[in-house]
Every structure is written in C-alpha cells, then in structure tokens.
Amino acid sequence: MKYLIENCGCCGACVAVCSNKLLELNENEIIIREGCDNCGRCEIVCPLGAIIMEDSNEV
Numbered sequence: 605m606k607y608l609i610e611n612c613g614c615c616g617a618c619v620a621v622c623s624n625k626l627l628e629l630n631e632n633e634i635i636i637r638e639g640c641d642n643c644g645r646c647e648i649v650c651p652l653g654a655i656i657m658e659d660s661n662e663v
C-alpha cells in the first residue's frame with residue numbers, strides 16, 4: 605500500500621480496520637509498521653483517498 609500523507613486527515617478509520625494492527629495514528633500522520641499483506645481494508649475505508657493499493661490483486 606502507498607500512503608499519501610498530504611491527503612490524510614488523521615481520521616483514524618484505517619487504524620481501526622487493519623487486521624494486522626499495523627497502523628497507528630500519530631499526531632498528524634499514520635505510522636505504518638512492517639507486515640502489510642495488501643488486504644486493502646485501509647484503502648476501502650479511507651474517506652480521503654490517502655491510501656492506494658498499487659500492487660494489489662484485490663478486485
């Protein structure tokens with residue numbers, strides 16, 4: 605996944621849906637830990653298009 609920090613509104617929606625709990629809301633950005641399996645959940649819930657799955661096989 606690709607994180608576009610300039611689009612992020614720090615709503616925290618992606619943090620809540622990451623099945624691997626890789627995302628953490630910092631003061632003005634999302635911290636992303638290693639281990640992303642490109643499940644695509646965070647992209648789906650992001651209201652601002654700040655997360656893009658660039659190499660996803662998901663439909």
Ligand code: SF4
Nearest residue numbers: 622640642643644646
């Ligand atoms: S694609 Fe899935 S595993 Fe990766 S950060 Fe988003 S919700 Fe977490």
Ligand code: SF4
Nearest residue numbers: 612613615616618650
């Ligand atoms: S869902 Fe989108 S706007 Fe909200 S914190 Fe995550 S990346 Fe930022």
